[in-house]
Amino acid sequence: MRLLVANANTTEAITQACADAARAAAAPGTEIIPATPRFGPAVISSRAENVIAGHALLELLAEHAGQVDAVLLAVSHDTALDAARQMMPCPVVGMTEAACLVGCMAGGRFGLVTFGGVETYRELVGRHGVSSRLAGVAGVDATPPEAVADPEGVGAKVLAAVESLAAQGADSVVLAGAALAGFDRRLRARAPVALLDGMACGVRMAELLVALQLPKPRSGSYAALSGRSGIELSPALAAMLRGGQ
Amino acid sequence: MRLLVANANTTEAITQACADAARAAAAPGTEIIPATPRFGPAVISSRAENVIAGHALLELLAEHAGQVDAVLLAVSHDTALDAARQMMPCPVVGMTEAACLVGCMAGGRFGLVTFGGVETYRELVGRHGVSSRLAGVAGVDATPPEAVADPEGVGAKVLAAVESLAAQGADSVVLAGAALAGFDRRLRARAPVALLDGMACGVRMAELLVALQLPKPRSGSYAALSGRSGIELSPALAAMLRGGQ
Amino acid sequence: MRLLVANANTTEAITQACADAARAAAAPGTEIIPATPRFGPAVISSRAENVIAGHALLELLAEHAGQVDAVLLAVSHDTALDAARQMMPCPVVGMTEAACLVGCMAGGRFGLVTFGGVETYRELVGRHGVSSRLAGVAGVDATPPEAVADPEGVGAKVLAAVESLAAQGADSVVLAGAALAGFDRRLRARAPVALLDGMACGVRMAELLVALQLPKPRSGSYAALSGRSGIELSPALAAMLRGGQ
Amino acid sequence: MRLLVANANTTEAITQACADAARAAAAPGTEIIPATPRFGPAVISSRAENVIAGHALLELLAEHAGQVDAVLLAVSHDTALDAARQMMPCPVVGMTEAACLVGCMAGGRFGLVTFGGVETYRELVGRHGVSSRLAGVAGVDATPPEAVADPEGVGAKVLAAVESLAAQGADSVVLAGAALAGFDRRLRARAPVALLDGMACGVRMAELLVALQLPKPRSGSYAALSGRSGIELSPALAAMLRGGQ
Amino acid sequence: MRLLVANANTTEAITQACADAARAAAAPGTEIIPATPRFGPAVISSRAENVIAGHALLELLAEHAGQVDAVLLAVSHDTALDAARQMMPCPVVGMTEAACLVGCMAGGRFGLVTFGGVETYRELVGRHGVSSRLAGVAGVDATPPEAVADPEGVGAKVLAAVESLAAQGADSVVLAGAALAGFDRRLRARAPVALLDGMACGVRMAELLVALQLPKPRSGSYAALSGRSGIELSPALAAMLRGGQ
Amino acid sequence: MRLLVANANTTEAITQACADAARAAAAPGTEIIPATPRFGPAVISSRAENVIAGHALLELLAEHAGQVDAVLLAVSHDTALDAARQMMPCPVVGMTEAACLVGCMAGGRFGLVTFGGVETYRELVGRHGVSSRLAGVAGVDATPPEAVADPEGVGAKVLAAVESLAAQGADSVVLAGAALAGFDRRLRARAPVALLDGMACGVRMAELLVALQLPKPRSGSYAALSGRSGIELSPALAAMLRGGQ
Structure with missing residues (x-):
């Protein structure tokens, strides 16, 4: 199967890192197609x-659209997930969504760790409808450059956050944000609970959805677009709105 | 005060209709500045x-930004409300948000009527955090062109939906969608409960927020943008991301 | 318009302070009518x-009733709000209710600070149906006399509570209780987020509701009273229960 | 034990009917003290x-206060329950509260039937914190006089409501309102699930609380009143506010 | 009445301790029948x-079944409560369920203290549908043997947990777990709020349900079993599944 | 990988049907190990x-335990899921749990159809923490034998239930219960939304969890059992309680 790993940031290096992570996580036979937006x-x-x-x-x-079997949104904010899911003819998965759902199967409640602000992640878990499974969110006081420069020091902070969330009842912890990529492997031996990496969870969820071959809804707010129009849109996007494919 | 009435659709006629509704609802001294997006x-x-x-x-x-005192999003989906609220240096109000909050002061629970699908409005009320105040949503089986061609017939359908929601416990009903504009005045005498028009509620809420002169948060996820960058953005939008104004 | 600022305490000085705050917050053309209960x-x-x-x-x-255009309940407990809203022929607003709804438009979540116990305020926010928008409540260890005697010292405590709530995710903070009146202006320059004063929010919300000219519900539990009776009630209250006005 | 059965209506006949129901439900040794308010x-x-x-x-x-061992509020609205519970030195129970809690032990979810409007009962169940145990509320189209004049016809309507709630998942049904008193015995043989009478449940809950001899909280918002004052209050009420007993 | 006090642990000493506690709490005329499972x-x-x-x-x-008037599950996890309630022809009460419902009548919110892990109790309160009445759960760092060996020291820890929960808004505190039996009497004079013992609450709730003589539901998921079968079940259990008694 | 497909019913035919469904759904390389309980x-x-x-x-x-890489509970009630997840050293998935989580990725809300009573499934979705994603549950009036005898007639009823749930906002529908196995393929072409089969979803979720190689939690209520004992347990079960493997 062909899996589009779509970054929502325009930083090409992040796309490549996500693609590498996706390839490492994918089943044999899954081809990873990395992509970066034109603007943003x-x-x-x-x-x-x-x-x-x-x-x-x-x-x-x-x-x-039509050239891939599934899409993984390679952005921890699960940007535009519902719209992408409606628009595309194939399954679409958000990486944090996927990690949260895996967290639901890894115990009773899960936690979430990120760098910096936590409110938007708290809201995101709420939009996914699993707030009652969330033990807590923790914002680690560190920046992506610091994570690169001092992985040990930042790793210690992340581990402390994980331990605190486990003490609050988390049976697993989602690592949210590209800057936390790789910390699951680094801290795995020391963490009291499983660390959930969005790319790994997302790739496998996308494969699962492709395997299930679910038909697209023909009614409701996720049915395929048809007869919609706009101005100054890219040709491909305008075509999607018109529908008919 | 100068109030930007920002349509999110690119149909100029909707912008003008919204501007007219805004002017009719505004307090003396409120200047309405209508605006339509360049694309979309x-x-x-x-x-x-x-x-x-x-x-x-x-x-x-x-x-x-910097040239208006407040913004009213003239789109019943409250499109990008949280992002606009973060980005702008002045208050930003969504028209359905405003109507829902007025509904909270008009009795115990409110209903919502729209043309067509209801799921995205149900979600919107949930994102505003007032689901427990929502008595129900009703999708009237009619289209905007029908509303123009047969206002009496469509009005009867809307009234039936309002009466059904009132029977379910609604003490007021939000009319959601540009195509329902004007039905509040048309049905007012016959409806058992107040009909809430998003433009009227929104204009007054924007005036209220301007009057209160609340400072912008200096911390958290609604603090002003600063030091952000992107590619292929409009100069004005890029400037907002950079911040400093 | 004539706005009844109705205290629910029998302490005349609080009524006067509320009336002053209301006049300072009101739009030109709003006449403030202060009132204090006969007993209680x-x-x-x-x-x-x-x-x-x-x-x-x-x-x-x-x-x-019939002599004012709106009522603002000048009591932070929003005392008897639902009953007043049902009984009166004009809009009725609670000051904490108003501040909470403004908080909903000032960011994602709001906090609430009061002197002393917090449980009844937590319940009040729940009855208003916006608990999911509440980041937290904080009870400052101070009394109204201390606030008068040592405004700087008490102000520092209030500011600390505000900062703590902001750190928990509050994008604005409601100041609840007459004894906190004025602290919004005093702390405004130092607080990281907007401080919401119930009297200011309430006056403007009452003006908004009057401007919207919403009809009273003719069905449901907020419809006008009619044909009710009781014993040993004041003539005016008995007349309201009988209805017909 | 001495149980005060306190009506909140001033209709003496209701007090007597409640007292009769309480005596029929009480354990041997429970003395029923009926009481009717002076005004209201x-x-x-x-x-x-x-x-x-x-x-x-x-x-x-x-x-x-001080002369009874417990209080049962003989009013289906559980009027002023939290305040009474704070003020009195003995246990206080609401009749609908008691029936709802019994409903929690009679199966998974319970329903509630009343005459007329249902919204205030839906809110009441919410304030008791057991909304997730509520299968539904049904308002029977009948009046108290009709219930007296045509018990068979009204009974058939009540039974239909009970059957409908059972079909929605109710394993028991609370009968709310004095006018429904006695319908539990009348319909018992025909109803698919248990019918819960507030007076019977309330009397037994009050006896239970007396038997448990729980101390009054010394902290928090239910601690005894102390040092409070007011004007134009009855001597007994003023004494309660002052506290010290 | 005959009350089966059914332990779910196979430790006979716990059964006897529960039976003693039940006898101490029971009304005159309630015969306590202790029972211990054959396996487990x-x-x-x-x-x-x-x-x-x-x-x-x-x-x-x-x-x-058929030989007792009610069942009290003498296990703080309310083990198999819903199944027991369905299966038995008489009322069945869980001891923690009973304590939580009493907590609902003892103030606004209640807390819960246990030894060790708290997550399963948090879930249990959620399954009972009263999470909004729960102020918090606290896990005391102590073991049952320590509670026996050093009741004063462990009592001090329990009291500290109770005080902490009261400060979080608890108006009463459930003591969960057999090892906490007796601490309610021991700490009663020093605790700021009522301590709720599951056995005492449960015995009284069982008596209450027997007194109310509620019929078993004839429809829904709590109706009596009928026509069910299985293999390798005890004769009595197989008979219950077959139904007809 | 070796996947234990564990029936919780003792009917061998159901085990075989589940095993067949599992094999049809499994990825190459997944060996299905069917198993039926000794009693029950x-x-x-x-x-x-x-x-x-x-x-x-x-x-x-x-x-x-120790001989399989994952467990799929082949029972639509997700029987003992949390306990199995704690006890086993490998991932454990419930078939309805898996279908609900897939439903979360198939649109906004999902519905659930079963034969007969719906309350226990409604509770099950609640225990999984995804009630806000549930559009509704529908109980089809049919029995497993009828489904075998008249697949067309019963299929029409199931389709009607699916269409009704889609109209209520379901973007996919979980088919719950062994008797509904196969109806997803049979009705797929006619249903307006995707039909989710628990066995197919469960097999793929189990494969996903094995691929992710998540470590078992070392803390909390899902950590491995250790030092527990009981009487009259099977040797293997007693060994699991003792732990150490």
């Missing part, structure tokens, strides 16, 4: 950037 | 269009 | 006092 | 009347 | 043991 | 049977 924020870390990136992501996805 | 869907009626329009709306707002 | 607790600070004051408040309101 | 609505059937009756009820209770 | 865990302290004990408990109950 | 109900259709089957299932699982 370098790195999403605000509500406004997330909205801009949503459009960029849909434009990017529209170009691959 | 003609009329939002799907999840995908709503995401595209979010970017278009932010681009539009960025051009007016 | 000096200052409500318990569940029992709040119930007694509910009756006193309804009696007070009944005397002004 | 004849029969509570609106939000405003319920607030007025709250004061009347507290005044009534204050006169019996 | 010595002491339940894990999810797996709780499931095994569920079967053991049903087998035990089946042997007493 | 023939077919679980009540709360009591579900509890008995929980013990039988744990006994069955204990015999395979």
Whole structure:
């Protein structure tokens, strides 16, 4: 199967890192197609950037519609997930969504660790409808550059956050944000509970959805687009709105 | 005060209708500045269009930042509301948000009527955090053109939906969607409960927020943007991301 | 418009302070009519006092029914709000209710600070149906006399509570209780998020509801009273129960 | 033990009917002390009347404080329950509260049937915190006089409502409102699930609480009143506010 | 009345301690019938043991069906409560369930203290549908043997937990777990709020349900078993599944 | 990988049907190991049977611990899921749990169809923490024998239920219960939304969890059992309680 790993940031290095992680996690036979949007924020870390990136992501996805078997949104904010799911003819998975659902099968409640602000992640878990399974969110006081420069020091902070969440009742912990990629392997031996990496969970969830061969809904708010139009849209995106494919 | 009435659809006629409604609802001294996005869907009626329009709306707002005292999102989906609220230096209100909050002060629970699908409005009320105040949502089987061609017939359907929601416990009913504009006045004498028009509620809420002169948060996920960057963004939007104004 | 600012405490000085705050917050053209109940607790600070004051408040309101355009309940417990809303022919707003709804438009979640016990305020926010928008409540260890005697010291405590709530995710903070009046202006420059004063929010919400000219519900539990009777009630209150006005 | 059966309506006949029901339900050794308020609505059937009756009820209770072992609020609205519970030195139970808690032990979810409007009962169950155990509420289209004049016809309507709630998942049904008294015995043989009478459940819950001899909380919002004052209150009520007994 | 006090652990000493506590709490005329399962865990302290004990408990109950007037599950996990309630022809009460419902009548919110892990108790309160009435759960760092060896030291830890929960808003505290039996009497004079003992609450709730003489539901998921079969079940349990008694 | 497909009913034919379904759904390389309990109900259709089957299932699982890579509980009630997840050293998945989580990725909300009573499934979805994603449950009036005898007639009823749930907002529908096996393929072409088969979803989720190689939690209520004991347990189950493997 062909899996589109669609970054919502325009930083190519993040796309490549996500693609590497996806390839490492994928089953044999899964081809990873990395993609980066034409426009938008370098790195999403605000509500406004997330909205801009949503459009960029849909434009990017529209170009691959019909050519891939599934899409993994390679962005921890699960940017524009519901819209992408409606628009595309194939399954679409968000990496944090996937990690949260795996967390639901890894015990009773899960925690979530990220760098910096936690409110948007708390809201995201709420939008996924699994707030009652969330033991807590923890914002580690560190930046992506620090994570690169001092992986041991930052790793200690992440581990402390994980231990605190486990003490609050988390049976597993989602690591949210590209900067936390790799910390699951690094801290695995020392963490009291499983660390859930969004890329790994997401790749496997996408494979699962492809295997199940679920038909697209023909009614409701996730049915395929048809007869919609707009102005100044990319040709591929405009075609998706018109529908008929 | 100067109130930007920002449509998220690119249909200029809707912008003008919203501007007229806003002017009719505004207090003396409120200047209505209508605005239409440069790109995007003609009329939002799907999840995908709503995401595209979010970017278009932010681009539009960025051009007016610093030149208006408040923003009313003239779109019943409250498109990109949280992002707009973060990005702009002035208050931002969503028209359905405003109507729901007025509904909270008009009795115990409110209902919501729209044309067509109801799921995205149910979710929207949930995102506003007032689901427990929602008595029900009703989708009237009619289209905007029908509402123009047969206002009496469609009005009868809307009234039936309002009466059904009142019987379910609604003490007021939000009319959601541009196509329902004007039905509040038309049905007012016959409806058992108050009909809430998003434009009227939104204009007054924007005036209220301006009057209160609340400072912008300096911490958290609604603090002003600063030091963010992206590619292929409009100059005004790029400037907002950079911050400093 | 004529706005009844109805205290639910029998302490005249609080009524005057509230009236002053209301006048400072009101739009030009809004006449503030202060009123104090004939009987009841000096200052409500318990569940029992709040119930007694509910009756006193309804009696007070009944005397002004038909002579005012709106009512603002000048008591942070929003005493008897639902009953007043049902009974009166005009809009009725609670000051904490108003502040909470403004908090919903000021960011994602809001906090609430009060002197002393917090449980009744937590319940109040729940009855308003916006618990999911509440980041936390904080009870400052101070008394109203201390707030008068040592505004700087108490202000520092309030500021610390506000900062703690902001760190928990509050994008604004409601100041609840007459003794906290004025602290919004005093701490505004130092607080990381907006401080919401119930009187200011309430006056503006009352003006908004008057401007919207919403009809009273003709069905349901907020419809006007009719044909009800009782014994040993004040003439005005008895008249309201009988209805027909 | 001495159990105060406190009506919140001023209709003496209701008090007597409640007292009879209480005596029929009570354990040997429980003395029923019926009491009717000095003032207030004849029969509570609106939000405003319920607030007025709250004061009347507290005044009534204050006169019996220290002379009874427990209080049962003989009013299906559980009027002023939290305030009474705070004020009195002995246990206080609401009749609908008691029936709902029994419903929690009679199966998975319970329903509630009343005459007329259902919204205030839905809110009441919510305030008791057991909404997730509520299968539904049904308002029977009948009046108390009709129930007296045509018990068979009205009984058939009540039975139909009970059957409908059972089909929605109710394993028991609370009969709410004095006018439904006796219908539990009348319909018992024909109803598919248990019918819960508030007076019977309430009397037994009050006996249970007396037997458990729980101390009154010394902290929090249910601790005894102390040092509170007011004007134009009955001597007994003023004494309760002052505390010290 | 005859009350079966059914332990779900196979440790006879716990059964005897529970029986003693039940006798101390029971009304005159209530005969306590203690019972211990034929098989199963010595002491339940894990999810797996709780499931095994569920079967053991049903087998035990089946042997007493028709010979007792009510059942109290003498196990703080309320093991197999819903199944026992369905299966038995008489009322069945869980001891923690009973304590939580009493907590609902003892103030606004209640807390819960146990030894060790708290997650399963948090879930249990959620299954009872009263999570919104739960102020918090606290796990005391102590073991049953320590409680026997050093009651003063462990009592101090329990008291500290109770005080902490009261500060979080608890108006009463449930003591959960056999090892905490007796601490309610020991700490009663020093605790700021009522301590709720599951055995005492449960015995009284069982007596209450017997007094109310509620019929068993004839429809729904709690109706009597009929026509069910299985293999390798105890004769009594097999008979219960077949139904007809 | 070796996947234990563990029936909780003792009807061997159901085990075989589940095994066939599992094999049809499994990826190449997944070996299906079917297993039937030694004792317990023939077919679980009540709360009591579900509890008995929980013990039988744990006994069955204990015999395979260490010899399989994952477990799929082949019973639509997800019997003893949390206990099995704690006890086993490998991943454990419930078939309805898996279908619900897939439903979360197939759109906004999902529905659930079963034969007969719906309350226990409604509760099950609640225990999985995804009630807010549930559009509704529908109980089809049909029995397993009827489904075999008249697949067309019963299929029409199932389709009607699916269409009704889609109209209520379901974007996919879980088919719950062994008797509904195969209806997803039969109705697929006619259903407006995807039909989710628990066995197919469960097999793929089990494969996913094995691929992710998550470590078992070392803390909390899902950590491996250790040092627990009981009487009259099967040797394998007793060994699991003792732990150490």
